Amino acid sequence: MSRIIHLFDPPTRFVAGTVGVPGQRTFFLQAQDARRLVSVVLEKEQLRLLADRCEDLLDDLLRRGVPRIPAIAPGDLDLEPLAQPIDEEWRVGAMGLAWNPERGLITIEAHQLTDDEADTPDVESDADEGPECLRVRITPLMARAFNARAQRLINAGRQPCPLCQYPIDPEGHICPRANGYRRFP
Secondary structure: OEOOEEEEOOOOEEEEEEEOOOOOOEEEEEEEOOOOEEEEEEOHHHHHHHHHHHHHHHHHHHHOOOOOOOOOOOOOOOOOOOOOOOOEEEEEEEEEEEEEOOOOEEEEEEEEOOOOHHHOOOOOOOOOEOOOEEEEEEOHHHHHHHHHHHHHHHHOOOOEOOOOOOEOEOOEEEOHHHOOOOEEO
């Protein structure tokens, strides 16, 4: 299949967001510039891993003394809802993360879910064949802001049960560790 790469270099906005109530939320990555808006669906765990790996990369660059790497996220986080219309382009399969030292930018890639993840090209590859790709190049400050917003989304989910750590639904939770005898609201 001929490969389509949605390149945002740089985006005016790159955020993670959700639609729905905790327990039934759909997670999105959304990139936007003056002319385009691309929204792709990913799993909560994929978002958690992306934010964690991005944070690890930034912390490593900071430890190595790379200039212009912020230690913390900016105080004025983008907490606005996802831009409308939210049209799902595809579901994310493989993801990639890379640091470009010449430009001082972080590249984040989200590749379309396919049956064979072995077909996914390397980060920054412009191969003619492969799954559709969302590629954004962001500053370290934008990356810290993205990570902070992603962590807020992840932590805003259902609260874990104090005994079994499974999420507690809005209508309650029958805890397997209590053999179903206790309901936690």
